[in-house]
Amino acid sequence: MDTDLIAPLDPGWERALAPQREALAGVGQQIQARRADGEQVLPAPEHILRAFRQPFDGVRVLILGQDPYPTPGHPIGMSFAVDRHVTPLPRSLANVYRELETDLGIPPAPHGDLSRWADQGVLMLNRVLTVAAGRAGSHRNLGWEAITEAAVAALAARDAPLVAILWGADARRMAPVLGAHGGGRVGLVESPHPSPLSAYRGFFGSQPFSRANELLRQAGAAPVDWQV
Numbered sequence: 276m277d278t279d280l281i282a283p284l285d286p287g288w289e290r291a292l293a294p295q296r297e298a299l300a301g302v303g304q305q306i307q308a309r310r311a312d313g314e315q316v317l318p319a320p321e322h323i324l325r326a327f328r329q330p331f332d333g334v335r336v337l338i339l340g341q342d343p344y345p346t347p348g349h350p351i352g353m354s355f356a357v358d359r360h361v362t363p364l365p366r367s368l369a370n371v372y373r374e375l376e377t378d379l380g381i382p383p384a385p386h387g388d389l390s391r392w393a394d395q396g397v398l399m400l401n402r403v404l405t406v407a408a409g410r411a412g413s414h415r416n417l418g419w420e421a422i423t424e425a426a427v428a429a430l431a432a433r434d435a436p437l438v439a440i441l442w443g444a445d446a447r448r449m450a451p452v453l454g455a456h457g458g459g460r461v462g463l464v465e466s467p468h469p470s471p472l473s474a475y476r477g478f479f480g481s482q483p484f485s486r487a488n489e490l491l492r493q494a495g496a497a498p499v500d501w502q503v
Contacts (some may be wrong), residue, residue, distance in 0.1 A: 284324060287331025289428035295422045302418040306330035306405060315408035317343055318350035320321035325352025325424070326400045334430055335396040335496055336487055337439045337448035341468065345411045353399040355386035355469075370478065375501060378482045384503035396466040397500050400426065402445045425453055431457035438487045442478070443468030462490030 278381040284292070292299070306316055318325075343350030344365055349357050351452035355368050364372075364387050370384035389399060402423050407413040430437055431453045439461055441447045446468075453461045466481035 280385075281294045281377075284327045285330050288327040288426075288501065291331055292327065292422070292426065295425050296416055298422050301396075301426070302405075302422070302479075305417055315347065316414075317345065317406050317408055317489040318349060318352050318364075319403070322350065322352030323404055325345070326354075326398060326404075329359045329393055329398055329432075332435070335436055335438065335491065336398070336499055337430060337437065338392075338397060338399045339427070339439060339441050339449060340399070340401045341410055341443050341445045342401050342414065343406045345409050345410050345462040349412040352404075352407070353389060354391035356385075356399060359386040361387055363384070367468070367470045370471070370474045372503075374469065374479055374481065374490060375484055375503075379486045379501055381502055386503075390503060391503055392499065392501070397499060398430075407442045410500050424449065428452050431461050435494035436460075436462075436491060436495075438464065438490045440483050440487055442483075443470075443473070451490070457463045460494070462487070462494065464490070 310316055338354060340354035346365070348397050349361060351358055351364055355371055357365060358362045358370065358500060365488070368387050369383070376383060377379050393399065400423060403415045403417070403419040404423070405417070405419070427449050437457065437460070439449070439453050441463065447465050450463055450465060453463060464481075464486045466483060467477045469478045484499075484501045491498050
């Protein structure tokens with residue numbers, strides 16, 4: 276088993292993902308084999324399961340993306356985020372900031388550190404948690420999809436307010452899962468992905484941040500301060 280995938284998780288996530296332990300081991304073995312063959316797997320080992328170290332019970336907004344940035348040094352285990360020192364920003368993140376300014380008037384930050392969102396219970400999760408350097412989408416069908424679907428279903432099944440922001444086709448496929456497990460209680464905000472290839476097809480102007488806050492208010496929860 277790849278030890279990258281058995282690092283301590285938040286206790287809530289440990290319970291929620293317990294049925295996926297065998298699947299995690301299988302993905303870990305495949306990653307280990309790819310590394311042995313010389314593949315550079317991203318993100319760094321300590322960041323692969325970073326999302327599941329965030330408190331399960333504290334999640335109130337889920338931002339669901341596709342897979343990690345394929346550029347070495349960019350992915351850090353939180354979808355769309357990068358370390359504070361990374362410049363220039365990935366174009367998808369720059370588009371997220373552009374929409375944030377249009378939606379809420381918050382100027383683009385000079386860095387890509389989104390930990391302030393995470394501190395407020397915003398979980399930034401990709402459908403696929405690893406990628407080969409330079410090859411976007413290269414770890415699809417490795418086994419991550421079943422694991423992250425189980426994570427999404429577990430969040431929806433809690434008796435707690437949840438808003439899911441689904442960016443891109445891979446993420447939007449989780450809408451039925453959220454509905455089925457959330458009993459109609461999960462607020463959904465869906466749009467195309469903010470990548471340069473699709474941002475002009477409906478991401479720009481989708482107002483995900485104000486819509487998410489309104490859905491939180493309707494559920495009796497406090498809104499997120501989306502300042503970065």
